[in-house]
Amino acid sequence: MNLHLYQLKALILKEYKEAFRDKRALTVALMMAILAPIMIMVMSKIMIEKLVDEPPVYVKFTGAEYAPKLIMHLAKNNLLNFIDVPEDEKSAWEQRNIAIEIPEDYAADMAEGKPIELHLQADFTDKAVQPPVRRINNEVREFSLSIGYKRLLLRGVDIRLLNPVKLVEQDTAKPDATFMLISMMLGLYLMLAAFMSGLSVAIDSSAGERERNVLEMLLCQPVSTLKIVLAKLIGASTISVIGVVLVLVLTSISVGFVDLTKIGATFSLDMSTAGVLLLLLLPICFFASACQLFVAFQTKSFKEAQSTVGMLIGIPAFIPFVVSMMDDRPQWLHWLPLAGQSLIMEDIFKGVEVNWLAMLATSGVTIAITVALVLALAKKLKSEKVVMALS
Numbered sequence: 010m011n012l013h014l015y016q017l018k019a020l021i022l023k024e025y026k027e028a029f030r031d032k033r034a035l036t037v038a039l040m041m042a043i044l045a046p047i048m049i050m051v052m053s054k055i056m057i058e059k060l061v062d063e064p065p066v067y068v069k070f071t072g073a074e075y076a077p078k079l080i081m082h083l084a085k086n087n088l089l090n091f092i093d094v095p096e097d098e099k100s101a102w103e104q105r106n107i108a109i110e111i112p113e114d115y116a117a118d119m120a121e122g123k124p125i126e127l128h129l130q131a132d133f134t135d136k137a138v139q140p141p142v143r144r145i146n147n148e149v150r151e152f153s154l155s156i157g158y159k160r161l162l163l164r165g166v167d168i169r170l171l172n173p174v175k176l177v178e179q180d181t182a183k184p185d186a187t188f189m190l191i192s193m194m195l196g197l198y199l200m201l202a203a204f205m206s207g208l209s210v211a212i213d214s215s216a217g218e219r220e221r222n223v224l225e226m227l228l229c230q231p232v233s234t235l236k237i238v239l240a241k242l243i244g245a246s247t248i249s250v251i252g253v254v255l256v257l258v259l260t261s262i263s264v265g266f267v268d269l270t271k272i273g274a275t276f277s278l279d280m281s282t283a284g285v286l287l288l289l290l291l292p293i294c295f296f297a298s299a300c301q302l303f304v305a306f307q308t309k310s311f312k313e314a315q316s317t318v319g320m321l322i323g324i325p326a327f328i329p330f331v332v333s334m335m336d337d338r339p340q341w342l343h344w345l346p347l348a349g350q351s352l353i354m355e356d357i358f359k360g361v362e363v364n365w366l367a368m369l370a371t372s373g374v375t376i377a378i379t380v381a382l383v384l385a386l387a388k389k390l391k392s393e394k395v396v397m398a399l400s
């Protein structure tokens with residue numbers, strides 16, 4: 010028994026030396042885990058700015074002198090005249106070319122209560138134009154409704170008659186569920202970190218070692234193929250775990266630079282939550298490395314392994330996306346790898362108490378599939394076709 014443990018320990022140390030020897034390759038492998046929190050911070054700031062802040066919109070008004078109150082209302086909501094655009098932003102707004110034409114008879118038609126047509130001109134297919142146009146539509150509609158209400162009041166009509174039924178919404182979501190943007194991105198990046206961080210190590214320790222004839226020398230030693238596979242799995246999975254930990258730690262730091270109070274939200278990644286997430290993702294790290302090793306050994310060359318195994322990265326992005334789009338989620342989804350973990354992470358970010366039974370179930374299935382892949386790969390390494398990459 011001691012001999013078996015000694016052999017496994019020696020193989021694991023060998024895999025660790027291979028994995029940590031090339032610092033540049035290791036940095037590249039963990040780059041996604043390092044950049045993910047920064048991307049979360051930047052994207053969150055941009056989305057908050059779009060959702061809450063109202064940056065100035067510059068419009069080319071024709072006939073602004075005919076509707077001073079309308080222009081004043083728009084200006085209060087940061088919809089300004091093009092003549093006031095700063096020099097550094099002038100070219101951008103010139104390119105967007107948003108224009109509103111106010112008719113000469115605006116004041117006369119307003120006094121007589123006639124409908125008035127304002128002409129809004131813009132390239133509505135331009136994505137940069139769509140948000141400003143939406144804001145202009147909303148503000149003109151609000152201005153029009155305010156005038157309509159005043160006219161009704163002058164005629165002795167109670168404007169409350171226009172809204173006989175009022176729906177009052179009461180949000181029962183916990184504070185941690187308010188900022189779903191961060192939680193969705195964090196869940197996706199955690200899954201991707203588990204798959205991407207150990208990817209290069211898994212390819213190098215399989216197809217790479219086979220091309221360098223290291224694998225052949227290992228198989229000549231008095232060690233079982235199962236120990237060799239386990240050592241490679243532990244080496245690649247360790248890098249995956251490091252990637253996940255980096256995402257968790259750096260995200261908890263980067264979120265502090267995002268002002269969530271603008272949307273009345275709170276988000277915290279305390280030690281207990283991070284611990285639960287890490288415990289949830291540990292089986293995924295081993296599952297991802299097992300899949301990558303299994304697929305890499307089926308390829309004929311190192312280049313083929315890079316392109317083939319790289320396709321596996323789409324799995325952690327595709328499955329959670331499909332699950333999030335489903336309204337009626339079948340119960341068996343909670344058992345599947347990635348889908349079950351994705352659902353549990355969604356509950357964690359919503360502040361719902363962790364379903365430990367579901368967590369145990371999906372982790373158990375994930376570990377069982379990982380064990381099956383390891384045993385299958387250990388059996389395949391006994392075949393000369395796999396070791397020598399023969400057709």
